Each structure stands twice: as C-alpha cells, then as structure tokens.
Amino acid sequence: MGPRLNGDESSLWQAATRVLDANWTGIATTPSPGLYPHQWGWDSVFVSLGLARYRPERARQEIAGLLRAQWADGMVPHIVFNAGLVRQGYFPGPELWLSSRQPGAPRSVETSALTQPPLHAFAALRLHAAASSGGACSRDFLRWAYPKLAAQHEYLADVRDVGGEGLASICHPWESGMDNSPAWDRPLAAAQPPPTSYARLPVPRSIPAGVDHDRYVWLVTTFRDSGYDAGYLRDEHPFLVEDPLFNAVYLASTHALAEIAEVVGADPVPHREAAERLHDALVRRLWDDEQRCFHPLDLRTGKLIRVATAASFVPLLDPYLSAPMARRLADLMLSARFAGAAGYPMPTCDLQASAFDRAAYWRGPTWACTNWLLWAGALQQGFGSIADLLYDGTLRLVRQSGFREFFDPFDGSGRGSHDYSWTAALLLDLLAARDAVPEALTATE
Numbered sequence: 001m002g003p004r005l006n007g008d009e010s011s012l013w014q015a016a017t018r019v020l021d022a023n024w025t026g027i028a029t030t031p032s033p034g035l036y037p038h039q040w041g042w043d044s045v046f047v048s049l050g051l052a053r054y055r056p057e058r059a060r061q062e063i064a065g066l067l068r069a070q071w072a073d074g075m076v077p078h079i080v081f082n083a084g085l086v087r088q089g090y091f092p093g094p095e096l097w098l099s100s101r102q103p104g105a106p107r108s109v110e111t112s113a114l115t116q117p118p119l120h121a122f123a124a125l126r127l128h129a130a131a132s133s134g135g136a137c138s139r140d141f142l143r144w145a146y147p148k149l150a151a152q153h154e155y156l157a158d159v160r161d162v163g164g165e166g167l168a169s170i171c172h173p174w175e176s177g178m179d180n181s182p183a184w185d186r187p188l189a190a191a192q193p194p195p196t197s198y199a200r201l202p203v204p205r206s207i208p209a210g211v212d213h214d215r216y217v218w219l220v221t222t223f224r225d226s227g228y229d230a231g232y233l234r235d236e237h238p239f240l241v242e243d244p245l246f247n248a249v250y251l252a253s254t255h256a257l258a259e260i261a262e263v264v265g266a267d268p269v270p271h272r273e274a275a276e277r278l279h280d281a282l283v284r285r286l287w288d289d290e291q292r293c294f295h296p297l298d299l300r301t302g303k304l305i306r307v308a309t310a311a312s313f314v315p316l317l318d319p320y321l322s323a324p325m326a327r328r329l330a331d332l333m334l335s336a337r338f339a340g341a342a343g344y345p346m347p348t349c350d351l352q353a354s355a356f357d358r359a360a361y362w363r364g365p366t367w368a369c370t371n372w373l374l375w376a377g378a379l380q381q382g383f384g385s386i387a388d389l390l391y392d393g394t395l396r397l398v399r400q401s402g403f404r405e406f407f408d409p410f411d412g413s414g415r416g417s418h419d420y421s422w423t424a425a426l427l428l429d430l431l432a433a434r435d436a437v438p439e440a441l442t443a444t445e
Contacts, residue, residue, distance in 0.1 A: 009431050012398065017054055019403050019424035020047070024058065025082065028065045029425075032405065032417035037090055039080040041066050042116040042177050043422050045123045046369050050425025052130040053432040059127050060141045063120060067148040069111045072104035074155030076120065077111035078174060096220060102228060113228050114220075117177045117246045118156060118168075121149045121253035125260055130432075143264045149257055150271075156250060157274065159230045163299055166281035167242045168250055171233055172219050176243050176311070178348065178362040178370070182355030183307045184241075187298050191238040193218035244286050244294035245311035249373075251278040252317040279320050286315075292328040308337065308350040309362075310370040316377025326381045333374070333386060345393040346371055347409040358408055365406040365415060368394055368423040372430070391430055398427055 023029050028039035029047045036043075044062040051059035069080040081094050094100070094110040105111060124145055131138035160168040173179040173188070193215060219239055226232035233240070258271035286294045288304055293312040295304040313329050315321060332338065337352050339345040349356045349364045357363040371394045378387040397407045397414075403423040405416025 012395070012427060013431055016050070016403065016424035016427045019419045020051065020054070020421060020428075022419065023421045027082070028062060028080070029058075029421050031422065032420045035417050037085055038082050039065055040116075041076060041078045041080075042119075042369075045119045046372070046422040047425040048123050049126060049372075050422075050428035052127045053428045056127065056131060056138070060138075063124055063127070063145065064141075066120065067145060067152075069106050069109050070148055070151065071102075071106065071111075071113075071155075073159065074151035074153075075113075075115055075159070076118070076152050078114050078116040079112040081110045083109065092217065092220065096217070096224075098224060113224065114172050114175050116175055117249040118152055118253050119249050120152065121256040121260060122249070124149065125256040128260075128263065139263060142260050146257075146260055146264045146266060149253075149260065150266075153250075153254060153257060153271075153274070159233070162234050162240055163242055163285070163297070165285055166277040167247045167285060169240050169299060170243050170246055171223065171237050171240055173216065173239075175246070176241075177245060177249075178309065178311055180361040180363060181307075181309050181311065182349055182353065182363055183243075183296050183305050183309055183311065184239075185307075185355065186305055187239050187241055187300065188212055188215050190300065191215055191219065193222075238300065240299040241305070242285060242297040242299065243311060244282070244296060245314040245373075247278065247282050247286070248294075248314040248317050248377075251275060251282060251315075254278055255319065279318055282315060282318065283321075283325070287325065293332055294329075307353060307355065308332070310346055310348040310367075310374065313346075314370075314373050314377060316374065316381050316383075319380055321381065326383075330378075330381070330383055330386060339389065342366070342409040344397055344407060344409050344412045345389055346374055351409075358410060359415060361406070361416075364409060366393075366397065366409045367406045368397075368420075368426045372426045375430070391434070394427070394430060398423065403427070 020029060023033060028044060030037055031040055031043045044066055048059040048062040051062060065080060066076055070076050097112050099105040099111045099113055124142060128138040128142055156168040162169045170176055173184040223237060254271055254275040258268035261268040261271060285297055288295045288306065291306060293308055294315050295306050295312060297304055313333055316326060316329055334340050337350045338347055341351050344366050346366055347364050348362050348367060348370055355363060358365065371390050375387050375390040378390060397412050400412045401407060401414030402418065403420050404414030404418060405420040407414055
C-alpha cells in the first residue's frame with residue numbers, strides 16, 4: 001500500500017503536481033519512474049488533461065510530441081521512444097518495431113507501429129476550454145494541430161475500417177488501452193503462432209500476470225514483416241476487433257474535431273457527418289440487447305465477444321446515445337456485477353465473470369483512466385449520482401494508497417507502479433472540475 005494522502009484538496013493537488021514534475025523528461029511525461037521510460041500515447045493524452053489545469057504549455061507539448069511522431073499515413077503511434085535511453089533498456093523497444101526501416105515513419109524519432117484510442121482531439125479541445133485569458137496560445141496550438149488530428153482520423157477511416165461499416169478495428173490488444181483485458185482471450189487463443197516463427201526475445205521481469213507474451217510479440221512481428229501493410233491487415237492478420245472503448249473515444253474525438261474546425265476556421269461538416277456514421281455503426285454493430293451493454297466484435301469470427309468490462313460502458317461518452325441504452329448501461333454499472341459489489345468503483349471486469357482477477361492488469365482492478373472516462377460519460381448522460389460515485393471513489397483511492405498505477409476494487413490497496421502520471425494528472429482534472437482547489441494553485445497563461 002502506498003502512503004496515505006491525508007489533508008485537504010490543496011494538499012492532494014500539490015502532491016499530484018510533484019509527481020508530474022518528477023516524471024517530466026523535458027520532452028514528455030513518462031508514465032512512471034523506471035518501469036515505463038518512454039512516451040506512451042494513451043498516457044500522454046490523459047496527462048495533458050491534468051497539465052491543462054496546472055502547466056498548459058506542457059500539456060500542449062505532450063500532445064505535440066505525439067503528433068510530431070505521426071506517420072505519413074496519419075497513424076499516431078502508441079510509443080515514442082526516448083533516444084537518450086540505453087537501447088534494449090525496455091522491451092518491446094525500437095529493435096522490435098524497426099520503424100526506421102519504414103518509409104512512412106518519422107525520421108526524427110523511433111516509434112512503435114501500433115496506435116491507441118484516439119482521445120487526442122478530445123483532449124486538445126479540453127485544453128482549449130481550460131485556457132485562460134481567451135486562450136490565444138491555445139488557438140495557435142489548435143491551428144497547428146488540426147490538420148494532424150484530421151489526418152489521424154482519416155487514417156482510422158481509410159485503413160482501420162476493415163469491417164466497412166464505419167468503425168475502426170484494432171489489430172493488437174496493446175491498441176485497446178486495456179491490453180490484458182479478458183475480452184482478448186478468445187481472439188488471442190485463435191491466433192496460433194508457429195513454434196519457430198521468430199527468435200525468442202528477452203522477456204522483462206515486469207510482464208503483467210496472465211499475458212500471453214509470445215502471441216503479443218508474434219502479432220507485432222507478423223505485422224512488421226508485412227511492411228505494416230494495410231492489405232495484409234485486412235486480409236490476413238489474425239487479430240482484428242472492433243472495440244467499444246476505442247470507437248467510443250474515436251466518436252468523442254470526432255465531435256471534438258468538428259468543434260476544433262470551427263475554432264480554426266475549417267469546415268466542421270465532414271466531422272459531424274463522420275460522427276453520425278460512427279454513432280450508427282457503434283449502436284448497430286456492438287450493442288448487445290440481450291446483455292444490455294456494448295461488446296467487442298471479433299471480425300475474424302463475426303461474433304461479439306460477450307465479456308462485460310469497463311470498456312462496455314465507455315459509449316456513455318456518445319451525446320446521441322439513446323436514453324434507454326444509457327439507462328441500461330447505468331443499471332449494469334450499479335449492479336452487483338460491477339460497482340454495486342465493489343468497495344471502490346469501477347472494476348474493469350465483471351465481478352461474476354470466471355476471468356475476473358482482482359490483482360491482474362485490466363482483469364478486475366480499478367484504474368484512474370477508466371474511472372475518468374466513465375465519469376465524463378456519466379456527466380454526458382446527466383447521471384449525476386454515478387459521476388459523483390466515480391469522482392468520490394477515485395479520490396478515496398488516491399487518499400488511501402497514493403498515485404498508484406491501479407487499485408484493488410475491494411479494499412483499495414495500490415498495485416503496479418508508484419507515482420503513476422495519469423493517476424496524478426486525472427486527479428488534477430477532477431479537482432479542477434469541481435473547483436476544489438484555490439484559484440492561486442491552478443494554471444494561468
């Protein structure tokens with residue numbers, strides 16, 4: 001268990017800012033000291049949300065660092081490697097991805113060749129909304145970022161809509177943001193790597209429990225050996241899933257992109273039309289009326305993966321989700337399968353599922369990032385009591401166990417890394433959203 005953070009909200013705020021300052025490299029904020037030494041896309045976007053309340057310029061640098069690593073086809077990679085670190089110091093490092101050999105990859109940095117949930121435009125708009133004094137710096141940043149964000153969405157529409165119905169497909173669990181989720185057990189089990197398909201690479205001591213690491217690496221190497229080819233991805237790659245979390249985030253960012261277009265003087269209509277198509281496809285393809293929630297769709301089998309996880313509720317971010325669907329999601333969230341039987345919301349897997357594990361990455365513990373997404377979704381749907389439950393529960397976790405990577409959903413004990421950046425950053429955003437800290441502590445520009 002980490003240190004208890006007693007005291008008022010100002011003390012929590014100051015403790016969170018110390019974590020973010022300590023994890024800043026001068027280029028980006030690492031997720032945690034030691035274990036995750038590079039820049040991760042999913043993490044940096046969440047970190048930017050907190051930094052917008054504290055150090056707006058650094059918040060923009062977080063997103064800018066990701067967009068400067070964008071590939072020529074618009075793909076924003078999920079890892080941007082720090083060239084100043086010893087090679088082979090983290091696995092999977094640049095030696096697995098070999099991005100420098102790809103003509104479409106950036107020349108200035110080495111990156112992974114996968115992406116993660118595209119929360120970037122959503123975060124950029126929130127940064128602008130949080131800017132003070134009219135946000136002149138923020139508007140300049142949006143003008144710079146808009147074409148890159150639009151290209152990111154064009155990549156998802158052009159390359160990742162493998163199902164042809166408007167949703168983006170993920171080709172690896174690492175792209176989901178919840179990489180060890182039990183939702184991936186079935187499609188991973190169906191992906192059978194040849195026993196001698198690649199030389200075994202060194203496995204770090206910190207591999208999360210339950211991960212089939214051989215399959216994870218094999219999925220990367222097969223994609224890499226195709227030259228990261230879109231045709232291979234469509235026709236041959238064994239793991240291809242339409243995920244509700246990824247696509248709900250994609251939808252939220254598409255709405256944000258329309259608003260950003262208006263700010264910078266571009267045409268918002270194509271983004272609004274894209275958002276309408278995404279909404280229709282999300283409801284038509286991923287809603288499970290029998291289980292009353294959203295599930296991933298395995299494109300290789302054509303079947304829904306009926307494991308309820310925190311991802312099942314992220315479509316609450318959709319402003320046009322029907323009231324009956326939203327209410328059914330709320331009822332399931334509050335049931336004994338999730339928050340109704342957990343001491344701390346929100347467990348990342350159905351408590352009654354055979355795959356539930358209170359201690360394993362994404363198979364049961366509660367995380368600040370999924371709590372934050374569901375909090376934002378609850379506010380979007382007008383579910384004030386659920387938003388309060390998630391807000392209060394997240395603050396209780398941090399007060400009890402510190403800024404941990406994730407937490408036990410029953411007793412709140414901290415697990416994983418200490419001084420985890422997105423936990424600290426999202427606490428800042430939550431506190432600022434409630435005006436829970438003195439104005440003197442919040443950001444100015």
